Amino acid sequence: MRRFFTPALFAALAGFALTPAAAQGRLLLLDQGAYVCALPGDATGAAWIEQEGRDFSITGGSSYRTPRGSGTYLMEGKTVTFTRGPMRGMKMMRLGSGLLQQIEPGGKLGRLRCHRTGPVRD
Known part of the structure; x- marks a missing residue:
């Protein structure tokens, strides 16, 4: 009987399946600039x-800044999760270039929307 999976092949396949790209999806960045948030x-x-x-303001890489301090975010596909700093725990959905909408704790889209207004302000 022929063996299809050698231990080395099995280990390589298992390692590939556990890589962050395979587990989490494609990581992206938001457009840099100032974002203004509003309710309808x-x-x-x-x-x-x-x-x-x-x-x-999105300042570069996965970093943002608010008047209360700076932090980081993670963008997977269209979902943005603020991971550190004053907005930690907040989630948003990217609706288009420069437009985000808040995701409520239950996963439903909220009313708050933030749109990019221009370059980062000092």
Whole structure:
């Protein structure tokens, strides 16, 4: 009887299956720049209501900055998870270039949206 899986082949296949790329998907980066966050308004007033203190800037690599401090994020596919810093634990869905929408704890899309407004501000 012929052996298809030698121990070395089995170890190589198991190692490949456990690599971060295979387990987590493709890692990406957000567009650098300043992001303004807002909630939708209504027909009687402003179309968008900016949320004071929610703005942030993507500064490079997987880093962001807010008025309260800096941190890091991880973007897998369209999902952005803030992993360190003042926004730690917040999740967002990338809807398009420069547009993010908050993901609520239950996985449902929330009302808060953040859009890229231009280069990083000092």
